[in-house]
Amino acid sequence: MSIAADIPVPRGDGEPSDVPSPTIAARVWRCGRFELSLETPLVMGILNVTPDSFSDGGKHDDPAAAVAWGERLIAEGATILDIGGESTRPGASALPPSGELARVRPVVRRFATDGAVPVSIDTRNAEVALACVEAGASIINDVSGFRSREMVAVAAGCDAGVVIMHMLGEPGTMQASPHYDDVVSEVGGYLLAQAVVLQAAGVARERIAIDPGMGFGKSLEHNLALLRALPQLAELGYPVLLGASRKRFLGDLTGVMEPAERLGGSVAAAVWAAAHGAAVLRVHDVGATVQALAITAALG
Numbered sequence: 001m002s003i004a005a006d007i008p009v010p011r012g013d014g015e016p017s018d019v020p021s022p023t024i025a026a027r028v029w030r031c032g033r034f035e036l037s038l039e040t041p042l043v044m045g046i047l048n049v050t051p052d053s054f055s056d057g058g059k060h061d062d063p064a065a066a067v068a069w070g071e072r073l074i075a076e077g078a079t080i081l082d083i084g085g086e087s088t089r090p091g092a093s094a095l096p097p098s099g100e101l102a103r104v105r106p107v108v109r110r111f112a113t114d115g116a117v118p119v120s121i122d123t124r125n126a127e128v129a130l131a132c133v134e135a136g137a138s139i140i141n142d143v144s145g146f147r148s149r150e151m152v153a154v155a156a157g158c159d160a161g162v163v164i165m166h167m168l169g170e171p172g173t174m175q176a177s178p179h180y181d182d183v184v185s186e187v188g189g190y191l192l193a194q195a196v197v198l199q200a201a202g203v204a205r206e207r208i209a210i211d212p213g214m215g216f217g218k219s220l221e222h223n224l225a226l227l228r229a230l231p232q233l234a235e236l237g238y239p240v241l242l243g244a245s246r247k248r249f250l251g252d253l254t255g256v257m258e259p260a261e262r263l264g265g266s267v268a269a270a271v272w273a274a275a276h277g278a279a280v281l282r283v284h285d286v287g288a289t290v291q292a293l294a295i296t297a298a299l300g
């Protein structure tokens with residue numbers, strides 16, 4: 001029996017069904033004009049054009065600094081650049097779309113025009129996603145998991161890749177006593193349900209990636225359970241993206257409270273995730289992650 005069998009497969013009307021879940025591993029991820037091979041892990045470098053991100057806020061929030069940082073991430077081996085203009089750290093308050101767009105659009109345009117790697121826009125706002133796709137972004141990374149109809153419509157109206165991430169609630173309150181009866185089944189079921197919604201709206205299956213959302217409404221135990229269940233999530237048949245980089249749960253495990261100093265924990269989590277089915281690793285420290293993955297790849 002497939003180990004994904006515990007995750008209920010939605011019929012599309014929100015009710016679970018007994019239809020067997022797909023277990024064909026995706027080989028490519030179609031993102032606009034890019035067809036990304038999933039034979040080796042993709043490294044998504046994080047470029048936060050924000051004053052307040054939890055680990056690098058204020059470091060690249062002017063366009064020149066953002067471009068310099070993005071160029072460095074590409075030079076270090078990033079295969080995707082994920083550009084964000086709104087912090088979604090626990091307790092963060094929402095930013096008006098106009099403010100978010102003003103931060104990210106010039107940087108998206110610059111790297112999309114350059115064309116060296118696909119540009120991903122990390123946003124919960126349909127207006128920002130649309131404007132950034134028009135500016136050349138090839139991936140929409142929505143930490144709210146395409147909950148909004150407008151976001152689904154933007155995805156359906158373009159050919160960008162999409163990342164459906166699971167978040168319990170909203171960033172402002174998500175870490176206030178998160179509760180699940182069965183975190184793996186609930187998160188996996190949600191991701192599948194949203195993939196069905198997107199496919200029903202016209203988004204091709206090969207464009208969709210899923211992400212359990214480390215730290216987004218999860219306790220330490222929830223994060224660990226989801227990491228351990230990566231093979232099960234990968235069996236759902238969509239590439240799995242994992243973003244553990246510098247996150248609080250790594251600090252809880254190691255005692256390192258300063259996010260920027262969580263390099264060792266971040267690299268270990270990325271390597272472990274790649275070995276257990278993650279296809280895309282979203283990281284701040286691209287060079288160190290690429291090095292570590294090269295060693296594990298050489299060792300088979």
Ligand code: HH2
Nearest residue numbers: 048053054087088089163165211214243
């Ligand atoms: N984590 C963050 C932001 N976007 N997207 C996906 N798909 N998966 C994640 O785990 C994820 C994400 C939070 O990290 P960061 O961008 O560094 O922080 P902030 O939200 O404070 O800008």
